Amino acid sequence: MSRIAFIYPGQGAQKCGMGQDFYENSASARAVYDMAAEALRDEMDIDVRDLCFHENDKLDLTEYTQAALVTTCLAMTRPLVEAGVRPDVTAGLSLGEYCAIAAAGGMKEEDAVRLVRKRGLLMQNTVPAGEGAMCAVMGMTGGEIENVIRDVEGVSVANYNCPGQIVITGAAGAVEAASEKLKEAGAKRTVMLNVSGPFHSPMLKKAGEELAQVLEGVELSPLAVPYVTNVTAQQVTDIGQTKALLAEQVSSSVRWQQSMENLIAEGVDTFVEIGPGRTLAGFMRKISRDVTVYNVGAWADVEKVAQALK
Incomplete structure (x- = not known):
């Protein structure tokens, strides 16, 4: 019996048109986009659906990217779960950790989207451009x-x-x-790298402290399955640790290789990368050739992966 991990990419995976085929083909995926659009209506000067689906000059800006990518990855997750594919554990690279927590049952999708919008603003604005x-x-x-x-x-x-x-x-x-x-x-x-700041450096400690204050107002739920934190590369089973870890994650190293090696050592043999692109699959080829990696980044992938794993 395969042990399955859902894994989610970080910033840089975004692309114009991402998730549009899910929006058009899946009522549950459409509901995620509609929810995010409503949740962010007063916080962004562009509808998140337009941000993801149509050419614009904002998708690659950190303050917009994070909300767009998390919305898309969560929208892609719903129909996969409905098709009968469920994870034994989840993990996400940097920004993707919010998807991992939501997919593990620890955070409402709406809170994940709102949080990463604030996280993106904090990360972009804490250190002046060019420094x-x-x-x-x-x-x-x-x-x-x-x-x-x-x-x-x-x-x-x-x-x-x-x-x-x-x-x-x-x-x-x-x-x-x-x-x-x-x-x-x-x-x-x-x-x-063409980035707007020194992400995951001690220079962003203040952003993490401010994010911690935002997290205080968010209600989390007991985890249905564990998720892996970037901070330690270990599985989290106690949701009570999550807020402190998310605050620390902003300014600490992302231990992705170690996270994947630990999951493999613990018997995970099947990884499903959910989101645009195949960045994490590329990393996995260099981490281990002994596991199977599937990608869900287009609507047609849902049925293929479901048939392979059910």
Whole structure:
């Protein structure tokens, strides 16, 4: 019997038109978009359905991206569950952790959408544009990178994505200096990322503290299944830990590779990536070839995955 994990992508997976085929074909998916549009009506100057389905200049801005992507991933989850596919555990990369908590039964979909809208604003506005940066490092292990950047003040690891792909974050000048040091130390390649801030760095600690205040007003529910937190890469079974972990997650490293390795070690052999793109499937190819990964990013995928897993 397969042990199934639903996994959700983070920022960067978004694309114009995402989820429109779900909206058109599934009443339950449509209900998620309609709910999100109503929940965010007074908080955004664009309808979330237009944000996701039609060309616009806002989808790639953090303050809009997060709400759009979480809405889409949750809308894609509903018909899959209705088709009989249910997870034994869930996980999400950075922003995707909110989808994972909602899919695990710990958070209302409406609260997840509202929270990530606030999270996006806090993350975008805490550090002025240009002061922070992020850089992808290829061809080095996390330990090797940690050793090199230890002497560069203001730089830390943002994402442990998979073997050979780590992202560093921090003050712009320091990240550029660290990038050069990493190339000298043997990195195959370093790529400065086109992002609006130093995400998952201590520079965003204030954003996490402000998010904690917002989280105080959100009611969570006991988890139906565990989810994995990015902060420790461990399964969470006690919803009482969730608010503190979400606040800390904003400024701490995303331990995705470790999260997936831990799930595999605990017997999870089937992963269903829910959301646009195949980023997480790509990471998994480098983490382990011994597991099966399915993608649900288009309406036709629901029936294929349901037939394979029922």
